[in-house]
Amino acid sequence: MPRTALTPAALSGADVADPSGTTIDSTLVTNGIVINTADPSRTVLRVTNSAGSAKKVTARAGGKDGPAWMRSQGDTDVSVAASGTRWIGPFSEARYLQHGGKLNIDFESGFTGTITAFKLARSL
Template sequence: MARTALTPTAFVPNGAVADPTGTASGVGANNGITVPYQGGKSIMLRIVAGGAGTATVLAGSQPSAISSGQGNATVTFGGAGTQWAGPFESARFGQPDGSLAVDTSVAMTITAFTLDGRYVG
């Protein structure tokens, strides 16, 4: 099974967005989700698990991900619940095509959000 591509929902400065449903992930290495390149925007994830498991945001590869040596970021669930993760920067997590890749150990529902990091209010 290939990764499922997620279209992120953009947070609106000084506004609001409807709560999107999320996308079910595949299970295991290379079967999770991918968030396409978002330019200069930060990516945040809402991860919902039905039970114990992990969601792993994969470190990118050099030269595009210069900080990839810091490794993956793992979100651990002791049981059912919701966790927010991020923001994730491309310098550590950007894949060769610029996307963000997430693998899960159990089926989870993941929603991606973007935040324009240049916005200062």
């Protein structure tokens, strides 16, 4: 199954609305998400967990585009506490950028909650 595309909300330094996020359901857990045309060094994720226990979010290591020593560090798992919120990122482009400028995120089985991607302004 193809990953579900997630579009980041821009953080410009001005008055910014707080988006509610995308619901993490069984489809998102099965397929994962992709942020197309990602700029990992300016991307931050807000992940909330409504499951009854801590669950993991995984940022997938990139393809052949990054240097071998960065790719060899592998994926990154971040635990989100039950009823908790975690801010994850920004990400290293050399380590996480996939072919075609994509950033791939996966969820542990049973994860429920929301995810919101934010793109940081170049300067605030």
